[in-house]
Amino acid sequence: MTNTQQTSVLITGGNKGLGLEAARRLGALGWRVFLGSRDEGRGRAAAAELAAGGADVIMVQLDVTSDASVAGAVKLVREHADRLDVLINNAGAPGGGVAPADATAEEIHSVYDTNVYGPVRVTHAFLPLLRAADQPRVVMVSSGGGSFSVVTDPGQPFSKFHELAYSSSKAALNMITVRYAQALPEIKFNVATPGEVANRKFAATDMNHHTGELTVTEGTDSIVRLATIGADGPSGIFVDRLGPVAW
Numbered sequence: 266m267t268n269t270q271q272t273s274v275l276i277t278g279g280n281k282g283l284g285l286e287a288a289r290r291l292g293a294l295g296w297r298v299f300l301g302s303r304d305e306g307r308g309r310a311a312a313a314e315l316a317a318g319g320a321d322v323i324m325v326q327l328d329v330t331s332d333a334s335v336a337g338a339v340k341l342v343r344e345h346a347d348r349l350d351v352l353i354n355n356a357g358a359p360g361g362g363v364a365p366a367d368a369t370a371e372e373i374h375s376v377y378d379t380n381v382y383g384p385v386r387v388t389h390a391f392l393p394l395l396r397a398a399d400q401p402r403v404v405m406v407s408s409g410g411g412s413f414s415v416v417t418d419p420g421q422p423f424s425k426f427h428e429l430a431y432s433s434s435k436a437a438l439n440m441i442t443v444r445y446a447q448a449l450p451e452i453k454f455n456v457a458t459p460g461e462v463a464n465r466k467f468a469a470t471d472m473n474h475h476t477g478e479l480t481v482t483e484g485t486d487s488i489v490r491l492a493t494i495g496a497d498g499p500s501g502i503f504v505d506r507l508g509p510v511a512w
Contacts, residue, residue: 275299278356280311292320301327329383348397354384360430380434411435414511446501459484
């Protein structure tokens with residue numbers, strides 16, 4: 266077992282985009298980063314990039330849709346740490362943007378498997394390690410598209426993006442986070458969106474073909490803030506980089 270005083274974080278979908286940038290920023294704080302990646306090759310390349318920059322990083326092959334993969338990730342983390350201080354459920358699937366009239370249960374299920382069941386699967390598996398930490402935190406990476414106030418606002422771009430899978434999966438993730446926060450007060454569960462809801466901006470990532478107006482660093486501001494909150498910090502909140510977001 267290595268330095269038990271070092272803060273540790275597991276980031277799902279950590280090999281690119283928001284996950285990789287959050288890993289870089291938290292690694293720069295001296296944290297040990299468990300970099301979750303579904304693709305082992307891409308994960309190792311990303312971990313090598315972070316390590317070259319001085320980060321203490323361990324690549325974890327992790328497919329959030331697989332019970333066996335998640336169990337293997339728990340086993341690997343346990344080989345290096347006796348606790349997990351922070352879990353960032355970042356891995357996400359955009360879906361195909363299928364119009365509601367054309368959406369099928371199969372299409373929705375595939376998105377939910379990553380965006381909803383994935384965070385539940387990973388959180389449940391890592392609860393024992395989180396409970397072993399002094400100030401455990403879980404950050405769920407959601408979207409303004411999961412906010413009823415955003416989707417029902419005609420001035421918001423997401424109100425005009427007519428699909429079922431992605432927005433409803435993120436709304437479900439938001440509710441799941443609140444229920445975790447209520448039931449497990451010893452762990453801080455919070456939701457981050459990488460955009461700026463009030464300014465109708467979102468971060469440039471692969472998921473939106475890099476069309477967002479915010480940089481990936483700006484997009485991780487809310488994630489990093491929630492990952493680093495202290496013992497007196499909030500639980501059960503939804504924020505972007507500017508502040509609270511309405512559910």
